[in-house]
Amino acid sequence: MSDPFALDGASVLVTGGTRGLGAAISLRLARAGATVVANYARNDEAAQALVAQAKAQGLALEVLRADLTLAKGLALVSERMNQAGSDTVSIVHCAATGVHRPFEQLTAKHLDWTMALNARAFFELVQALLPKLGDGSAVVAMSSAGAVRAVPAYTAVGASKGALEAMARHLAAELAPRGIRVNVLSPGSVETHAWDTFPDREQRLAEALRRSPLGRLVSVDEVACAAQFLCSAASRGVVGHTLVVDGGARIVE
Ligand SMILES: NC(=O)c1ccc[n+]([C@@H]2O[C@H](COP(=O)([O-])OP(=O)(O)OC[C@H]3O[C@@H](n4cnc5c(N)ncnc54)[C@H](OP(=O)(O)O)[C@@H]3O)[C@@H](O)[C@H]2O)c1
Secondary structure (H helix, E strand, O other): OOOOOOOOOEEEEEEOOOOHHHHHHHHHHHHOOOEEEEEEOOOHHHHHHHHHHHHHOOOOEEEEEOOOOOHHHHHHHHHHHHOOOOOEEEEEEOOOOOOOOOHHHOOHHHHHHHHHHHHHHHHHHHHHHHHHOOOOOEEEEEOOHHHOOOOOOOHHHHHHHHHHHHHHHHHHHHHHHHOOEEEEEEEOOOOOHHHHHOOOHHHHHHHHHHHOOOOOOOOHHHHHHHHHHHHOHHHOOOOOOEEEEOOOHHHOO
């Protein structure tokens, strides 16, 4: 009997796939047998470090620099994925950005900037790649607690993640009859460079640690394992679900 967690023969686009959680997901999926295209926007150094790591492990992983908030970036990624030889094409939308400010200091421009990548690019990507998606394809949208909880200075990102989750549920219902499964993966606080954009990084991480029933923060690989599950046949009955990987932080006061 074949391994339901294996991804042999799949091509997976991991947006924001070269750093932090995205890099761990790219490596985990490639180790499971997928051919991975790890997209990024600017940081060539991180992308090349990932390529070296994948090469050392003999993994099928390439990187693709393309800003997904721009039409030309979306076109580049679509063109690359349209060349994918495999039958099964999947997408993990990990790329995210955001302006972390209290509501009073946020502008509509900040909101647009945040929405453009976190929610709109997901919409455009899935639509552009729809002809390549089919029975067995998985689409995973990376969300965060801010979609459902009020987090300080997180209005813009929280709103974008809420939109992303709602969109994912609608796509899940519409695309399931074609065998395309759409789900949401919502990690708790995981130590990545994304936290550097918060001026009170240390206090936030300490608070996340204090709240964690697990007694520690979850790791990038624990989130990556959940992404593998959602991309694989092991989750073939799971549609339109939000899988929370946070060590229990969201269930406690
Ligand atoms: N870390 C956490 O605690 C946490 C918790 C909950 C949810 N999440 C979610 O998990 C995902 C990954 O988070 P992370 O902490 O790993 O983030 P990260 O370390 O900041 O990595 C972000 C990635 O997105 C890419 N990116 C940024 N702007 C882009 C654009 N316009 N087009 C294409 N790619 C772009 C970056 O490329 P460059 O390297 O070129 O900049 C990078 O690869 C996000 O969706 C985040 O909201 C994270």
